Amino acid sequence: MKKSKQFWPFIIVAVLVYVVVQVLISTGMMNQFYSNTLILIAINIILAVSLHLVIGITGQFSIGHAGFLAVGAYISAIITMKLQLPFALAIIVGGVVAALAGLIVGIPSLRLKGDYLAIATLGFAEIIRIVFLNIDAVGGAAGMQVSHLTTWTYAFVCLVITIIVIVNFTNSRHGLAAISVRENEIASDAMGINTTYYKVIAFAIGSFFAGVAGALFSHNFYIIQPSQFGFLKSFDILIFVVLGGLGSLSGAVLSAILLTIVSTYLQGYPETRMIIYSLVLIIVMLYRPKGLMGTMEITDYFKLWRTPKGGGQHGK
């Protein structure tokens, strides 16, 4: 596999980034605000990449990703706060329960296509939110107190694992099957690919990592409320994927970084932020419907640069 050459450089870069940031945090050269922003960026990248697997790779348009985020957030909070178990276990259990929720949601709804699937996932996410709203054990509408346990180490390790798993999935046989579902579902069905199986698998993996992000998310804030996981949260995740390019992992990562920084600075002006987001979304869709990077990865640009006439392996 050509892509496996990128594995070790990726690990080295990841370790370098981690060490540099960790040193800056522990020596106090980076204050709380910046380290919090970095944790938020890591969480948002996990969310973006997990949704990228569902929308970008498998082509299943889900706009209910915040539902799985909510599952991960609440389940992990219950494990640390009510059962007093360690945080690492809470992250894993949050992810697993979110993946189960993804299976429960995915098996019936992935039979639908396009618009109907979008609305069904939206409906499921709303149902998940309303369920949490009605459980008194997790505080109902008032929310649930969660202690601050997310550190840069936890966030970064989860991020690296997420990216490795999703890149490996994409480059495996399963990933190729998923891409064929995206390109033409009927054709891939005719080629003997079990399309339902791959759609559900991709959806469950996406939900798993959304749950992991949920665990990090809930332990990064001091309180979680059902209203944090509404349609607008799903939309926030969606815009990462759409802006970066439907089908481009590095695009999703870059736009998650960019938009998190932008929204951190626009925190005081929530309306302006939403107006900018929605305008960006409309303009990108009107003029570049495949997103800024399309299905290209950032490494493809290096190859293009080296052999100007050759074209990347994703060439259309």
Next chain:
Amino acid sequence: MEWIQQLINGISLGSIYALIALGYTMVYGIIKLINFAHGDVFMVGSFIGFYSITVFGLGFFPALIISMAACALFGVIIERIAYKRLRNATRIAALITAIGVSLLIEYGVIYIRGAQPEAYPDIFSNKTFSILGAQISIQSVLILSVSIVLMILLQFIVHKTKTGKAMRAVSHDVEAAKLMGINVDNTISATFAIGSALAGAAGVIFGVYYTKIDPLMGVIPGLKAFVAAVLGGIGIIPGAMVGGLVLGVVETIVSALGFSLWRDAAAFIILILILIFRPSGIFGKNTREKV
């Protein structure tokens, strides 16, 4: 006799859903786009009605007509600016654009006038009369009659006028309609105008009935109206009316049974059940997918 009372409340709520659902279903029938911004046209209509009543001191019917006219124009503008370029785009691109337009309208309105809610003025004295022991307010009778008149008018437009004939032709087959000399662009705009006018009317009625309006009020009724449209069979006009009424009655029953916090979930559970077991809706016919 509480049940008759609840049934009437449900039908009033359902007729509002039905009016919004008609716009969804017409637009979907003609260009296969879920117009997410439709719920926000409803919100804008409600605010236009509010300002015509409070600022200009108009009565209910002039406010209703102004709101419908303004929303029709608004709907056509949205279609011309945002959706027209997307005729040949992928469904996902169109859907994302629609979500973007919806958020732009919501937060544009918040940006202009702030997020605080407004209380609709009390136009009708809250007189009630009783039939079979149920207390029925004048308001709900009026709402119901306005909705019924509008729906009859819509049936008339769709089935008896030239525009209606063109709309049916375009929704059946765009290419063939073009070959028959139908101006497809104008027909689509007319569809948006009619659908948005109905949403505007629904907005004013909603304001009068529920008295509280705010810039994000369109989100949930919009989604539920979409559920109603799917329930009745999307693209089918009588289906949207029936779907709206059924949904309204079901929601009211769920609240009346004491599960009012689960009311919103009921609509989505109906949606998911209908999508899984009968995706073409109550009135829809099954169509086979071709390669």
